Amino acid sequence: xxxxxxxxxxxxxxxxxxxxxxxxxxxxxxxxxxxxxxxxxxxxxxxxxxxxxxxxxxxxxxxxxxxxxxxxxxxxxxxxxxxxxxxxxxxxxxxxxxxxxxxxxxxxxxxxxxx
Amino acid sequence: xxxxxxxxxxxxxxxxxxxxxxxxxxxxxxxxxxxxxxxxxxxxxxxxxxxxxxxxxxxxxxxxxxxxxxxxxxxxxxxxxxxxxxxxxxxxxxxxxxxxxxxxxxxxxxxxxx
Numbered sequence: 111x112x113x114x115x116x117x118x119x120x121x122x123x124x125x126x127x128x129x130x131x132x133x134x135x136x137x138x139x140x141x142x143x144x145x146x147x148x149x150x151x152x153x154x155x156x157x158x159x160x161x162x163x164x165x166x167x168x169x170x171x172x173x174x175x176x177x178x179x180x181x182x183x184x185x186x187x188x189x190x191x192x193x194x195x196x197x198x199x200x201x202x203x204x205x206x207x208x209x210x211x212x213x214x215x216x217x218x219x220x221x222x223x224x225x
Numbered sequence: 226x227x228x229x230x231x232x233x234x235x236x237x238x239x240x241x242x243x244x245x246x247x248x249x250x251x252x253x254x255x256x257x258x259x260x261x262x263x264x265x266x267x268x269x270x271x272x273x274x275x276x277x278x279x280x281x282x283x284x285x286x287x288x289x290x291x292x293x294x295x296x297x298x299x300x301x302x303x304x305x306x307x308x309x310x311x312x313x314x315x316x317x318x319x320x321x322x323x324x325x326x327x328x329x330x331x332x333x334x335x336x337x338x339x
Contacts, residue, residue, distance in 0.1 A: 141325060143326075143327075148310060150332065150334065151331065151332065151333055152314065152330065152331045153269070153314065153327075153329045154329075155326055155327070160328060167325075168326070179259060197323050200268050200269070202268075204325065206326070208242075211320060211325045212257045212259070212274070212318060212325055213247045213259070213271055213274070214259075214271070214325075214327060215271065216261075216268035216269045216270070217268050218266075218267055218268050219266075219267070
């Protein structure tokens, strides 16, 4: 079973607030990803990282930023939340010395609502 | 341009029936094709995956059929159960170097009636 954690699971916040969504994995995976998903819709890659101090923007443009200071931790930050940021954010990881780089394992997601 | 096209958008099957979901891709560099299952309020879970050097892979009631020349692959769920009711996503990726990014289809909402 994949051990990838996301907090908070649900967040309702007002416009203009700064938020950080946490993602941690205990599988030793070197690759980590953030996806954005509207309910029942496809997943869009917004950020990815292939290792510590490595971050890249994904296929879907996002105003969020990420950092990768530790292998197991990949937080996502929104400096000023807006209603258009309302969505579900999913973190995933893969690779490492014991895993396949192809097989991505997902966390439970954070459902963000910006009022 | 959508690189992975999935159909149908929704599917209703009776218990014990066969569920079939289809996907087509455009990028011939893709070399890994997984299927994910997602229940409401949960993250997607890797269900089964195939590489292009085989035409079929079976795991329990789940089978992937792969047609490289047609650039298509499909998920077959045999003896479908109400517990299989979920959204299914096909995806594709290419490996090597700094790749391994997944491109997802739009998803299929499967409902299995008891």
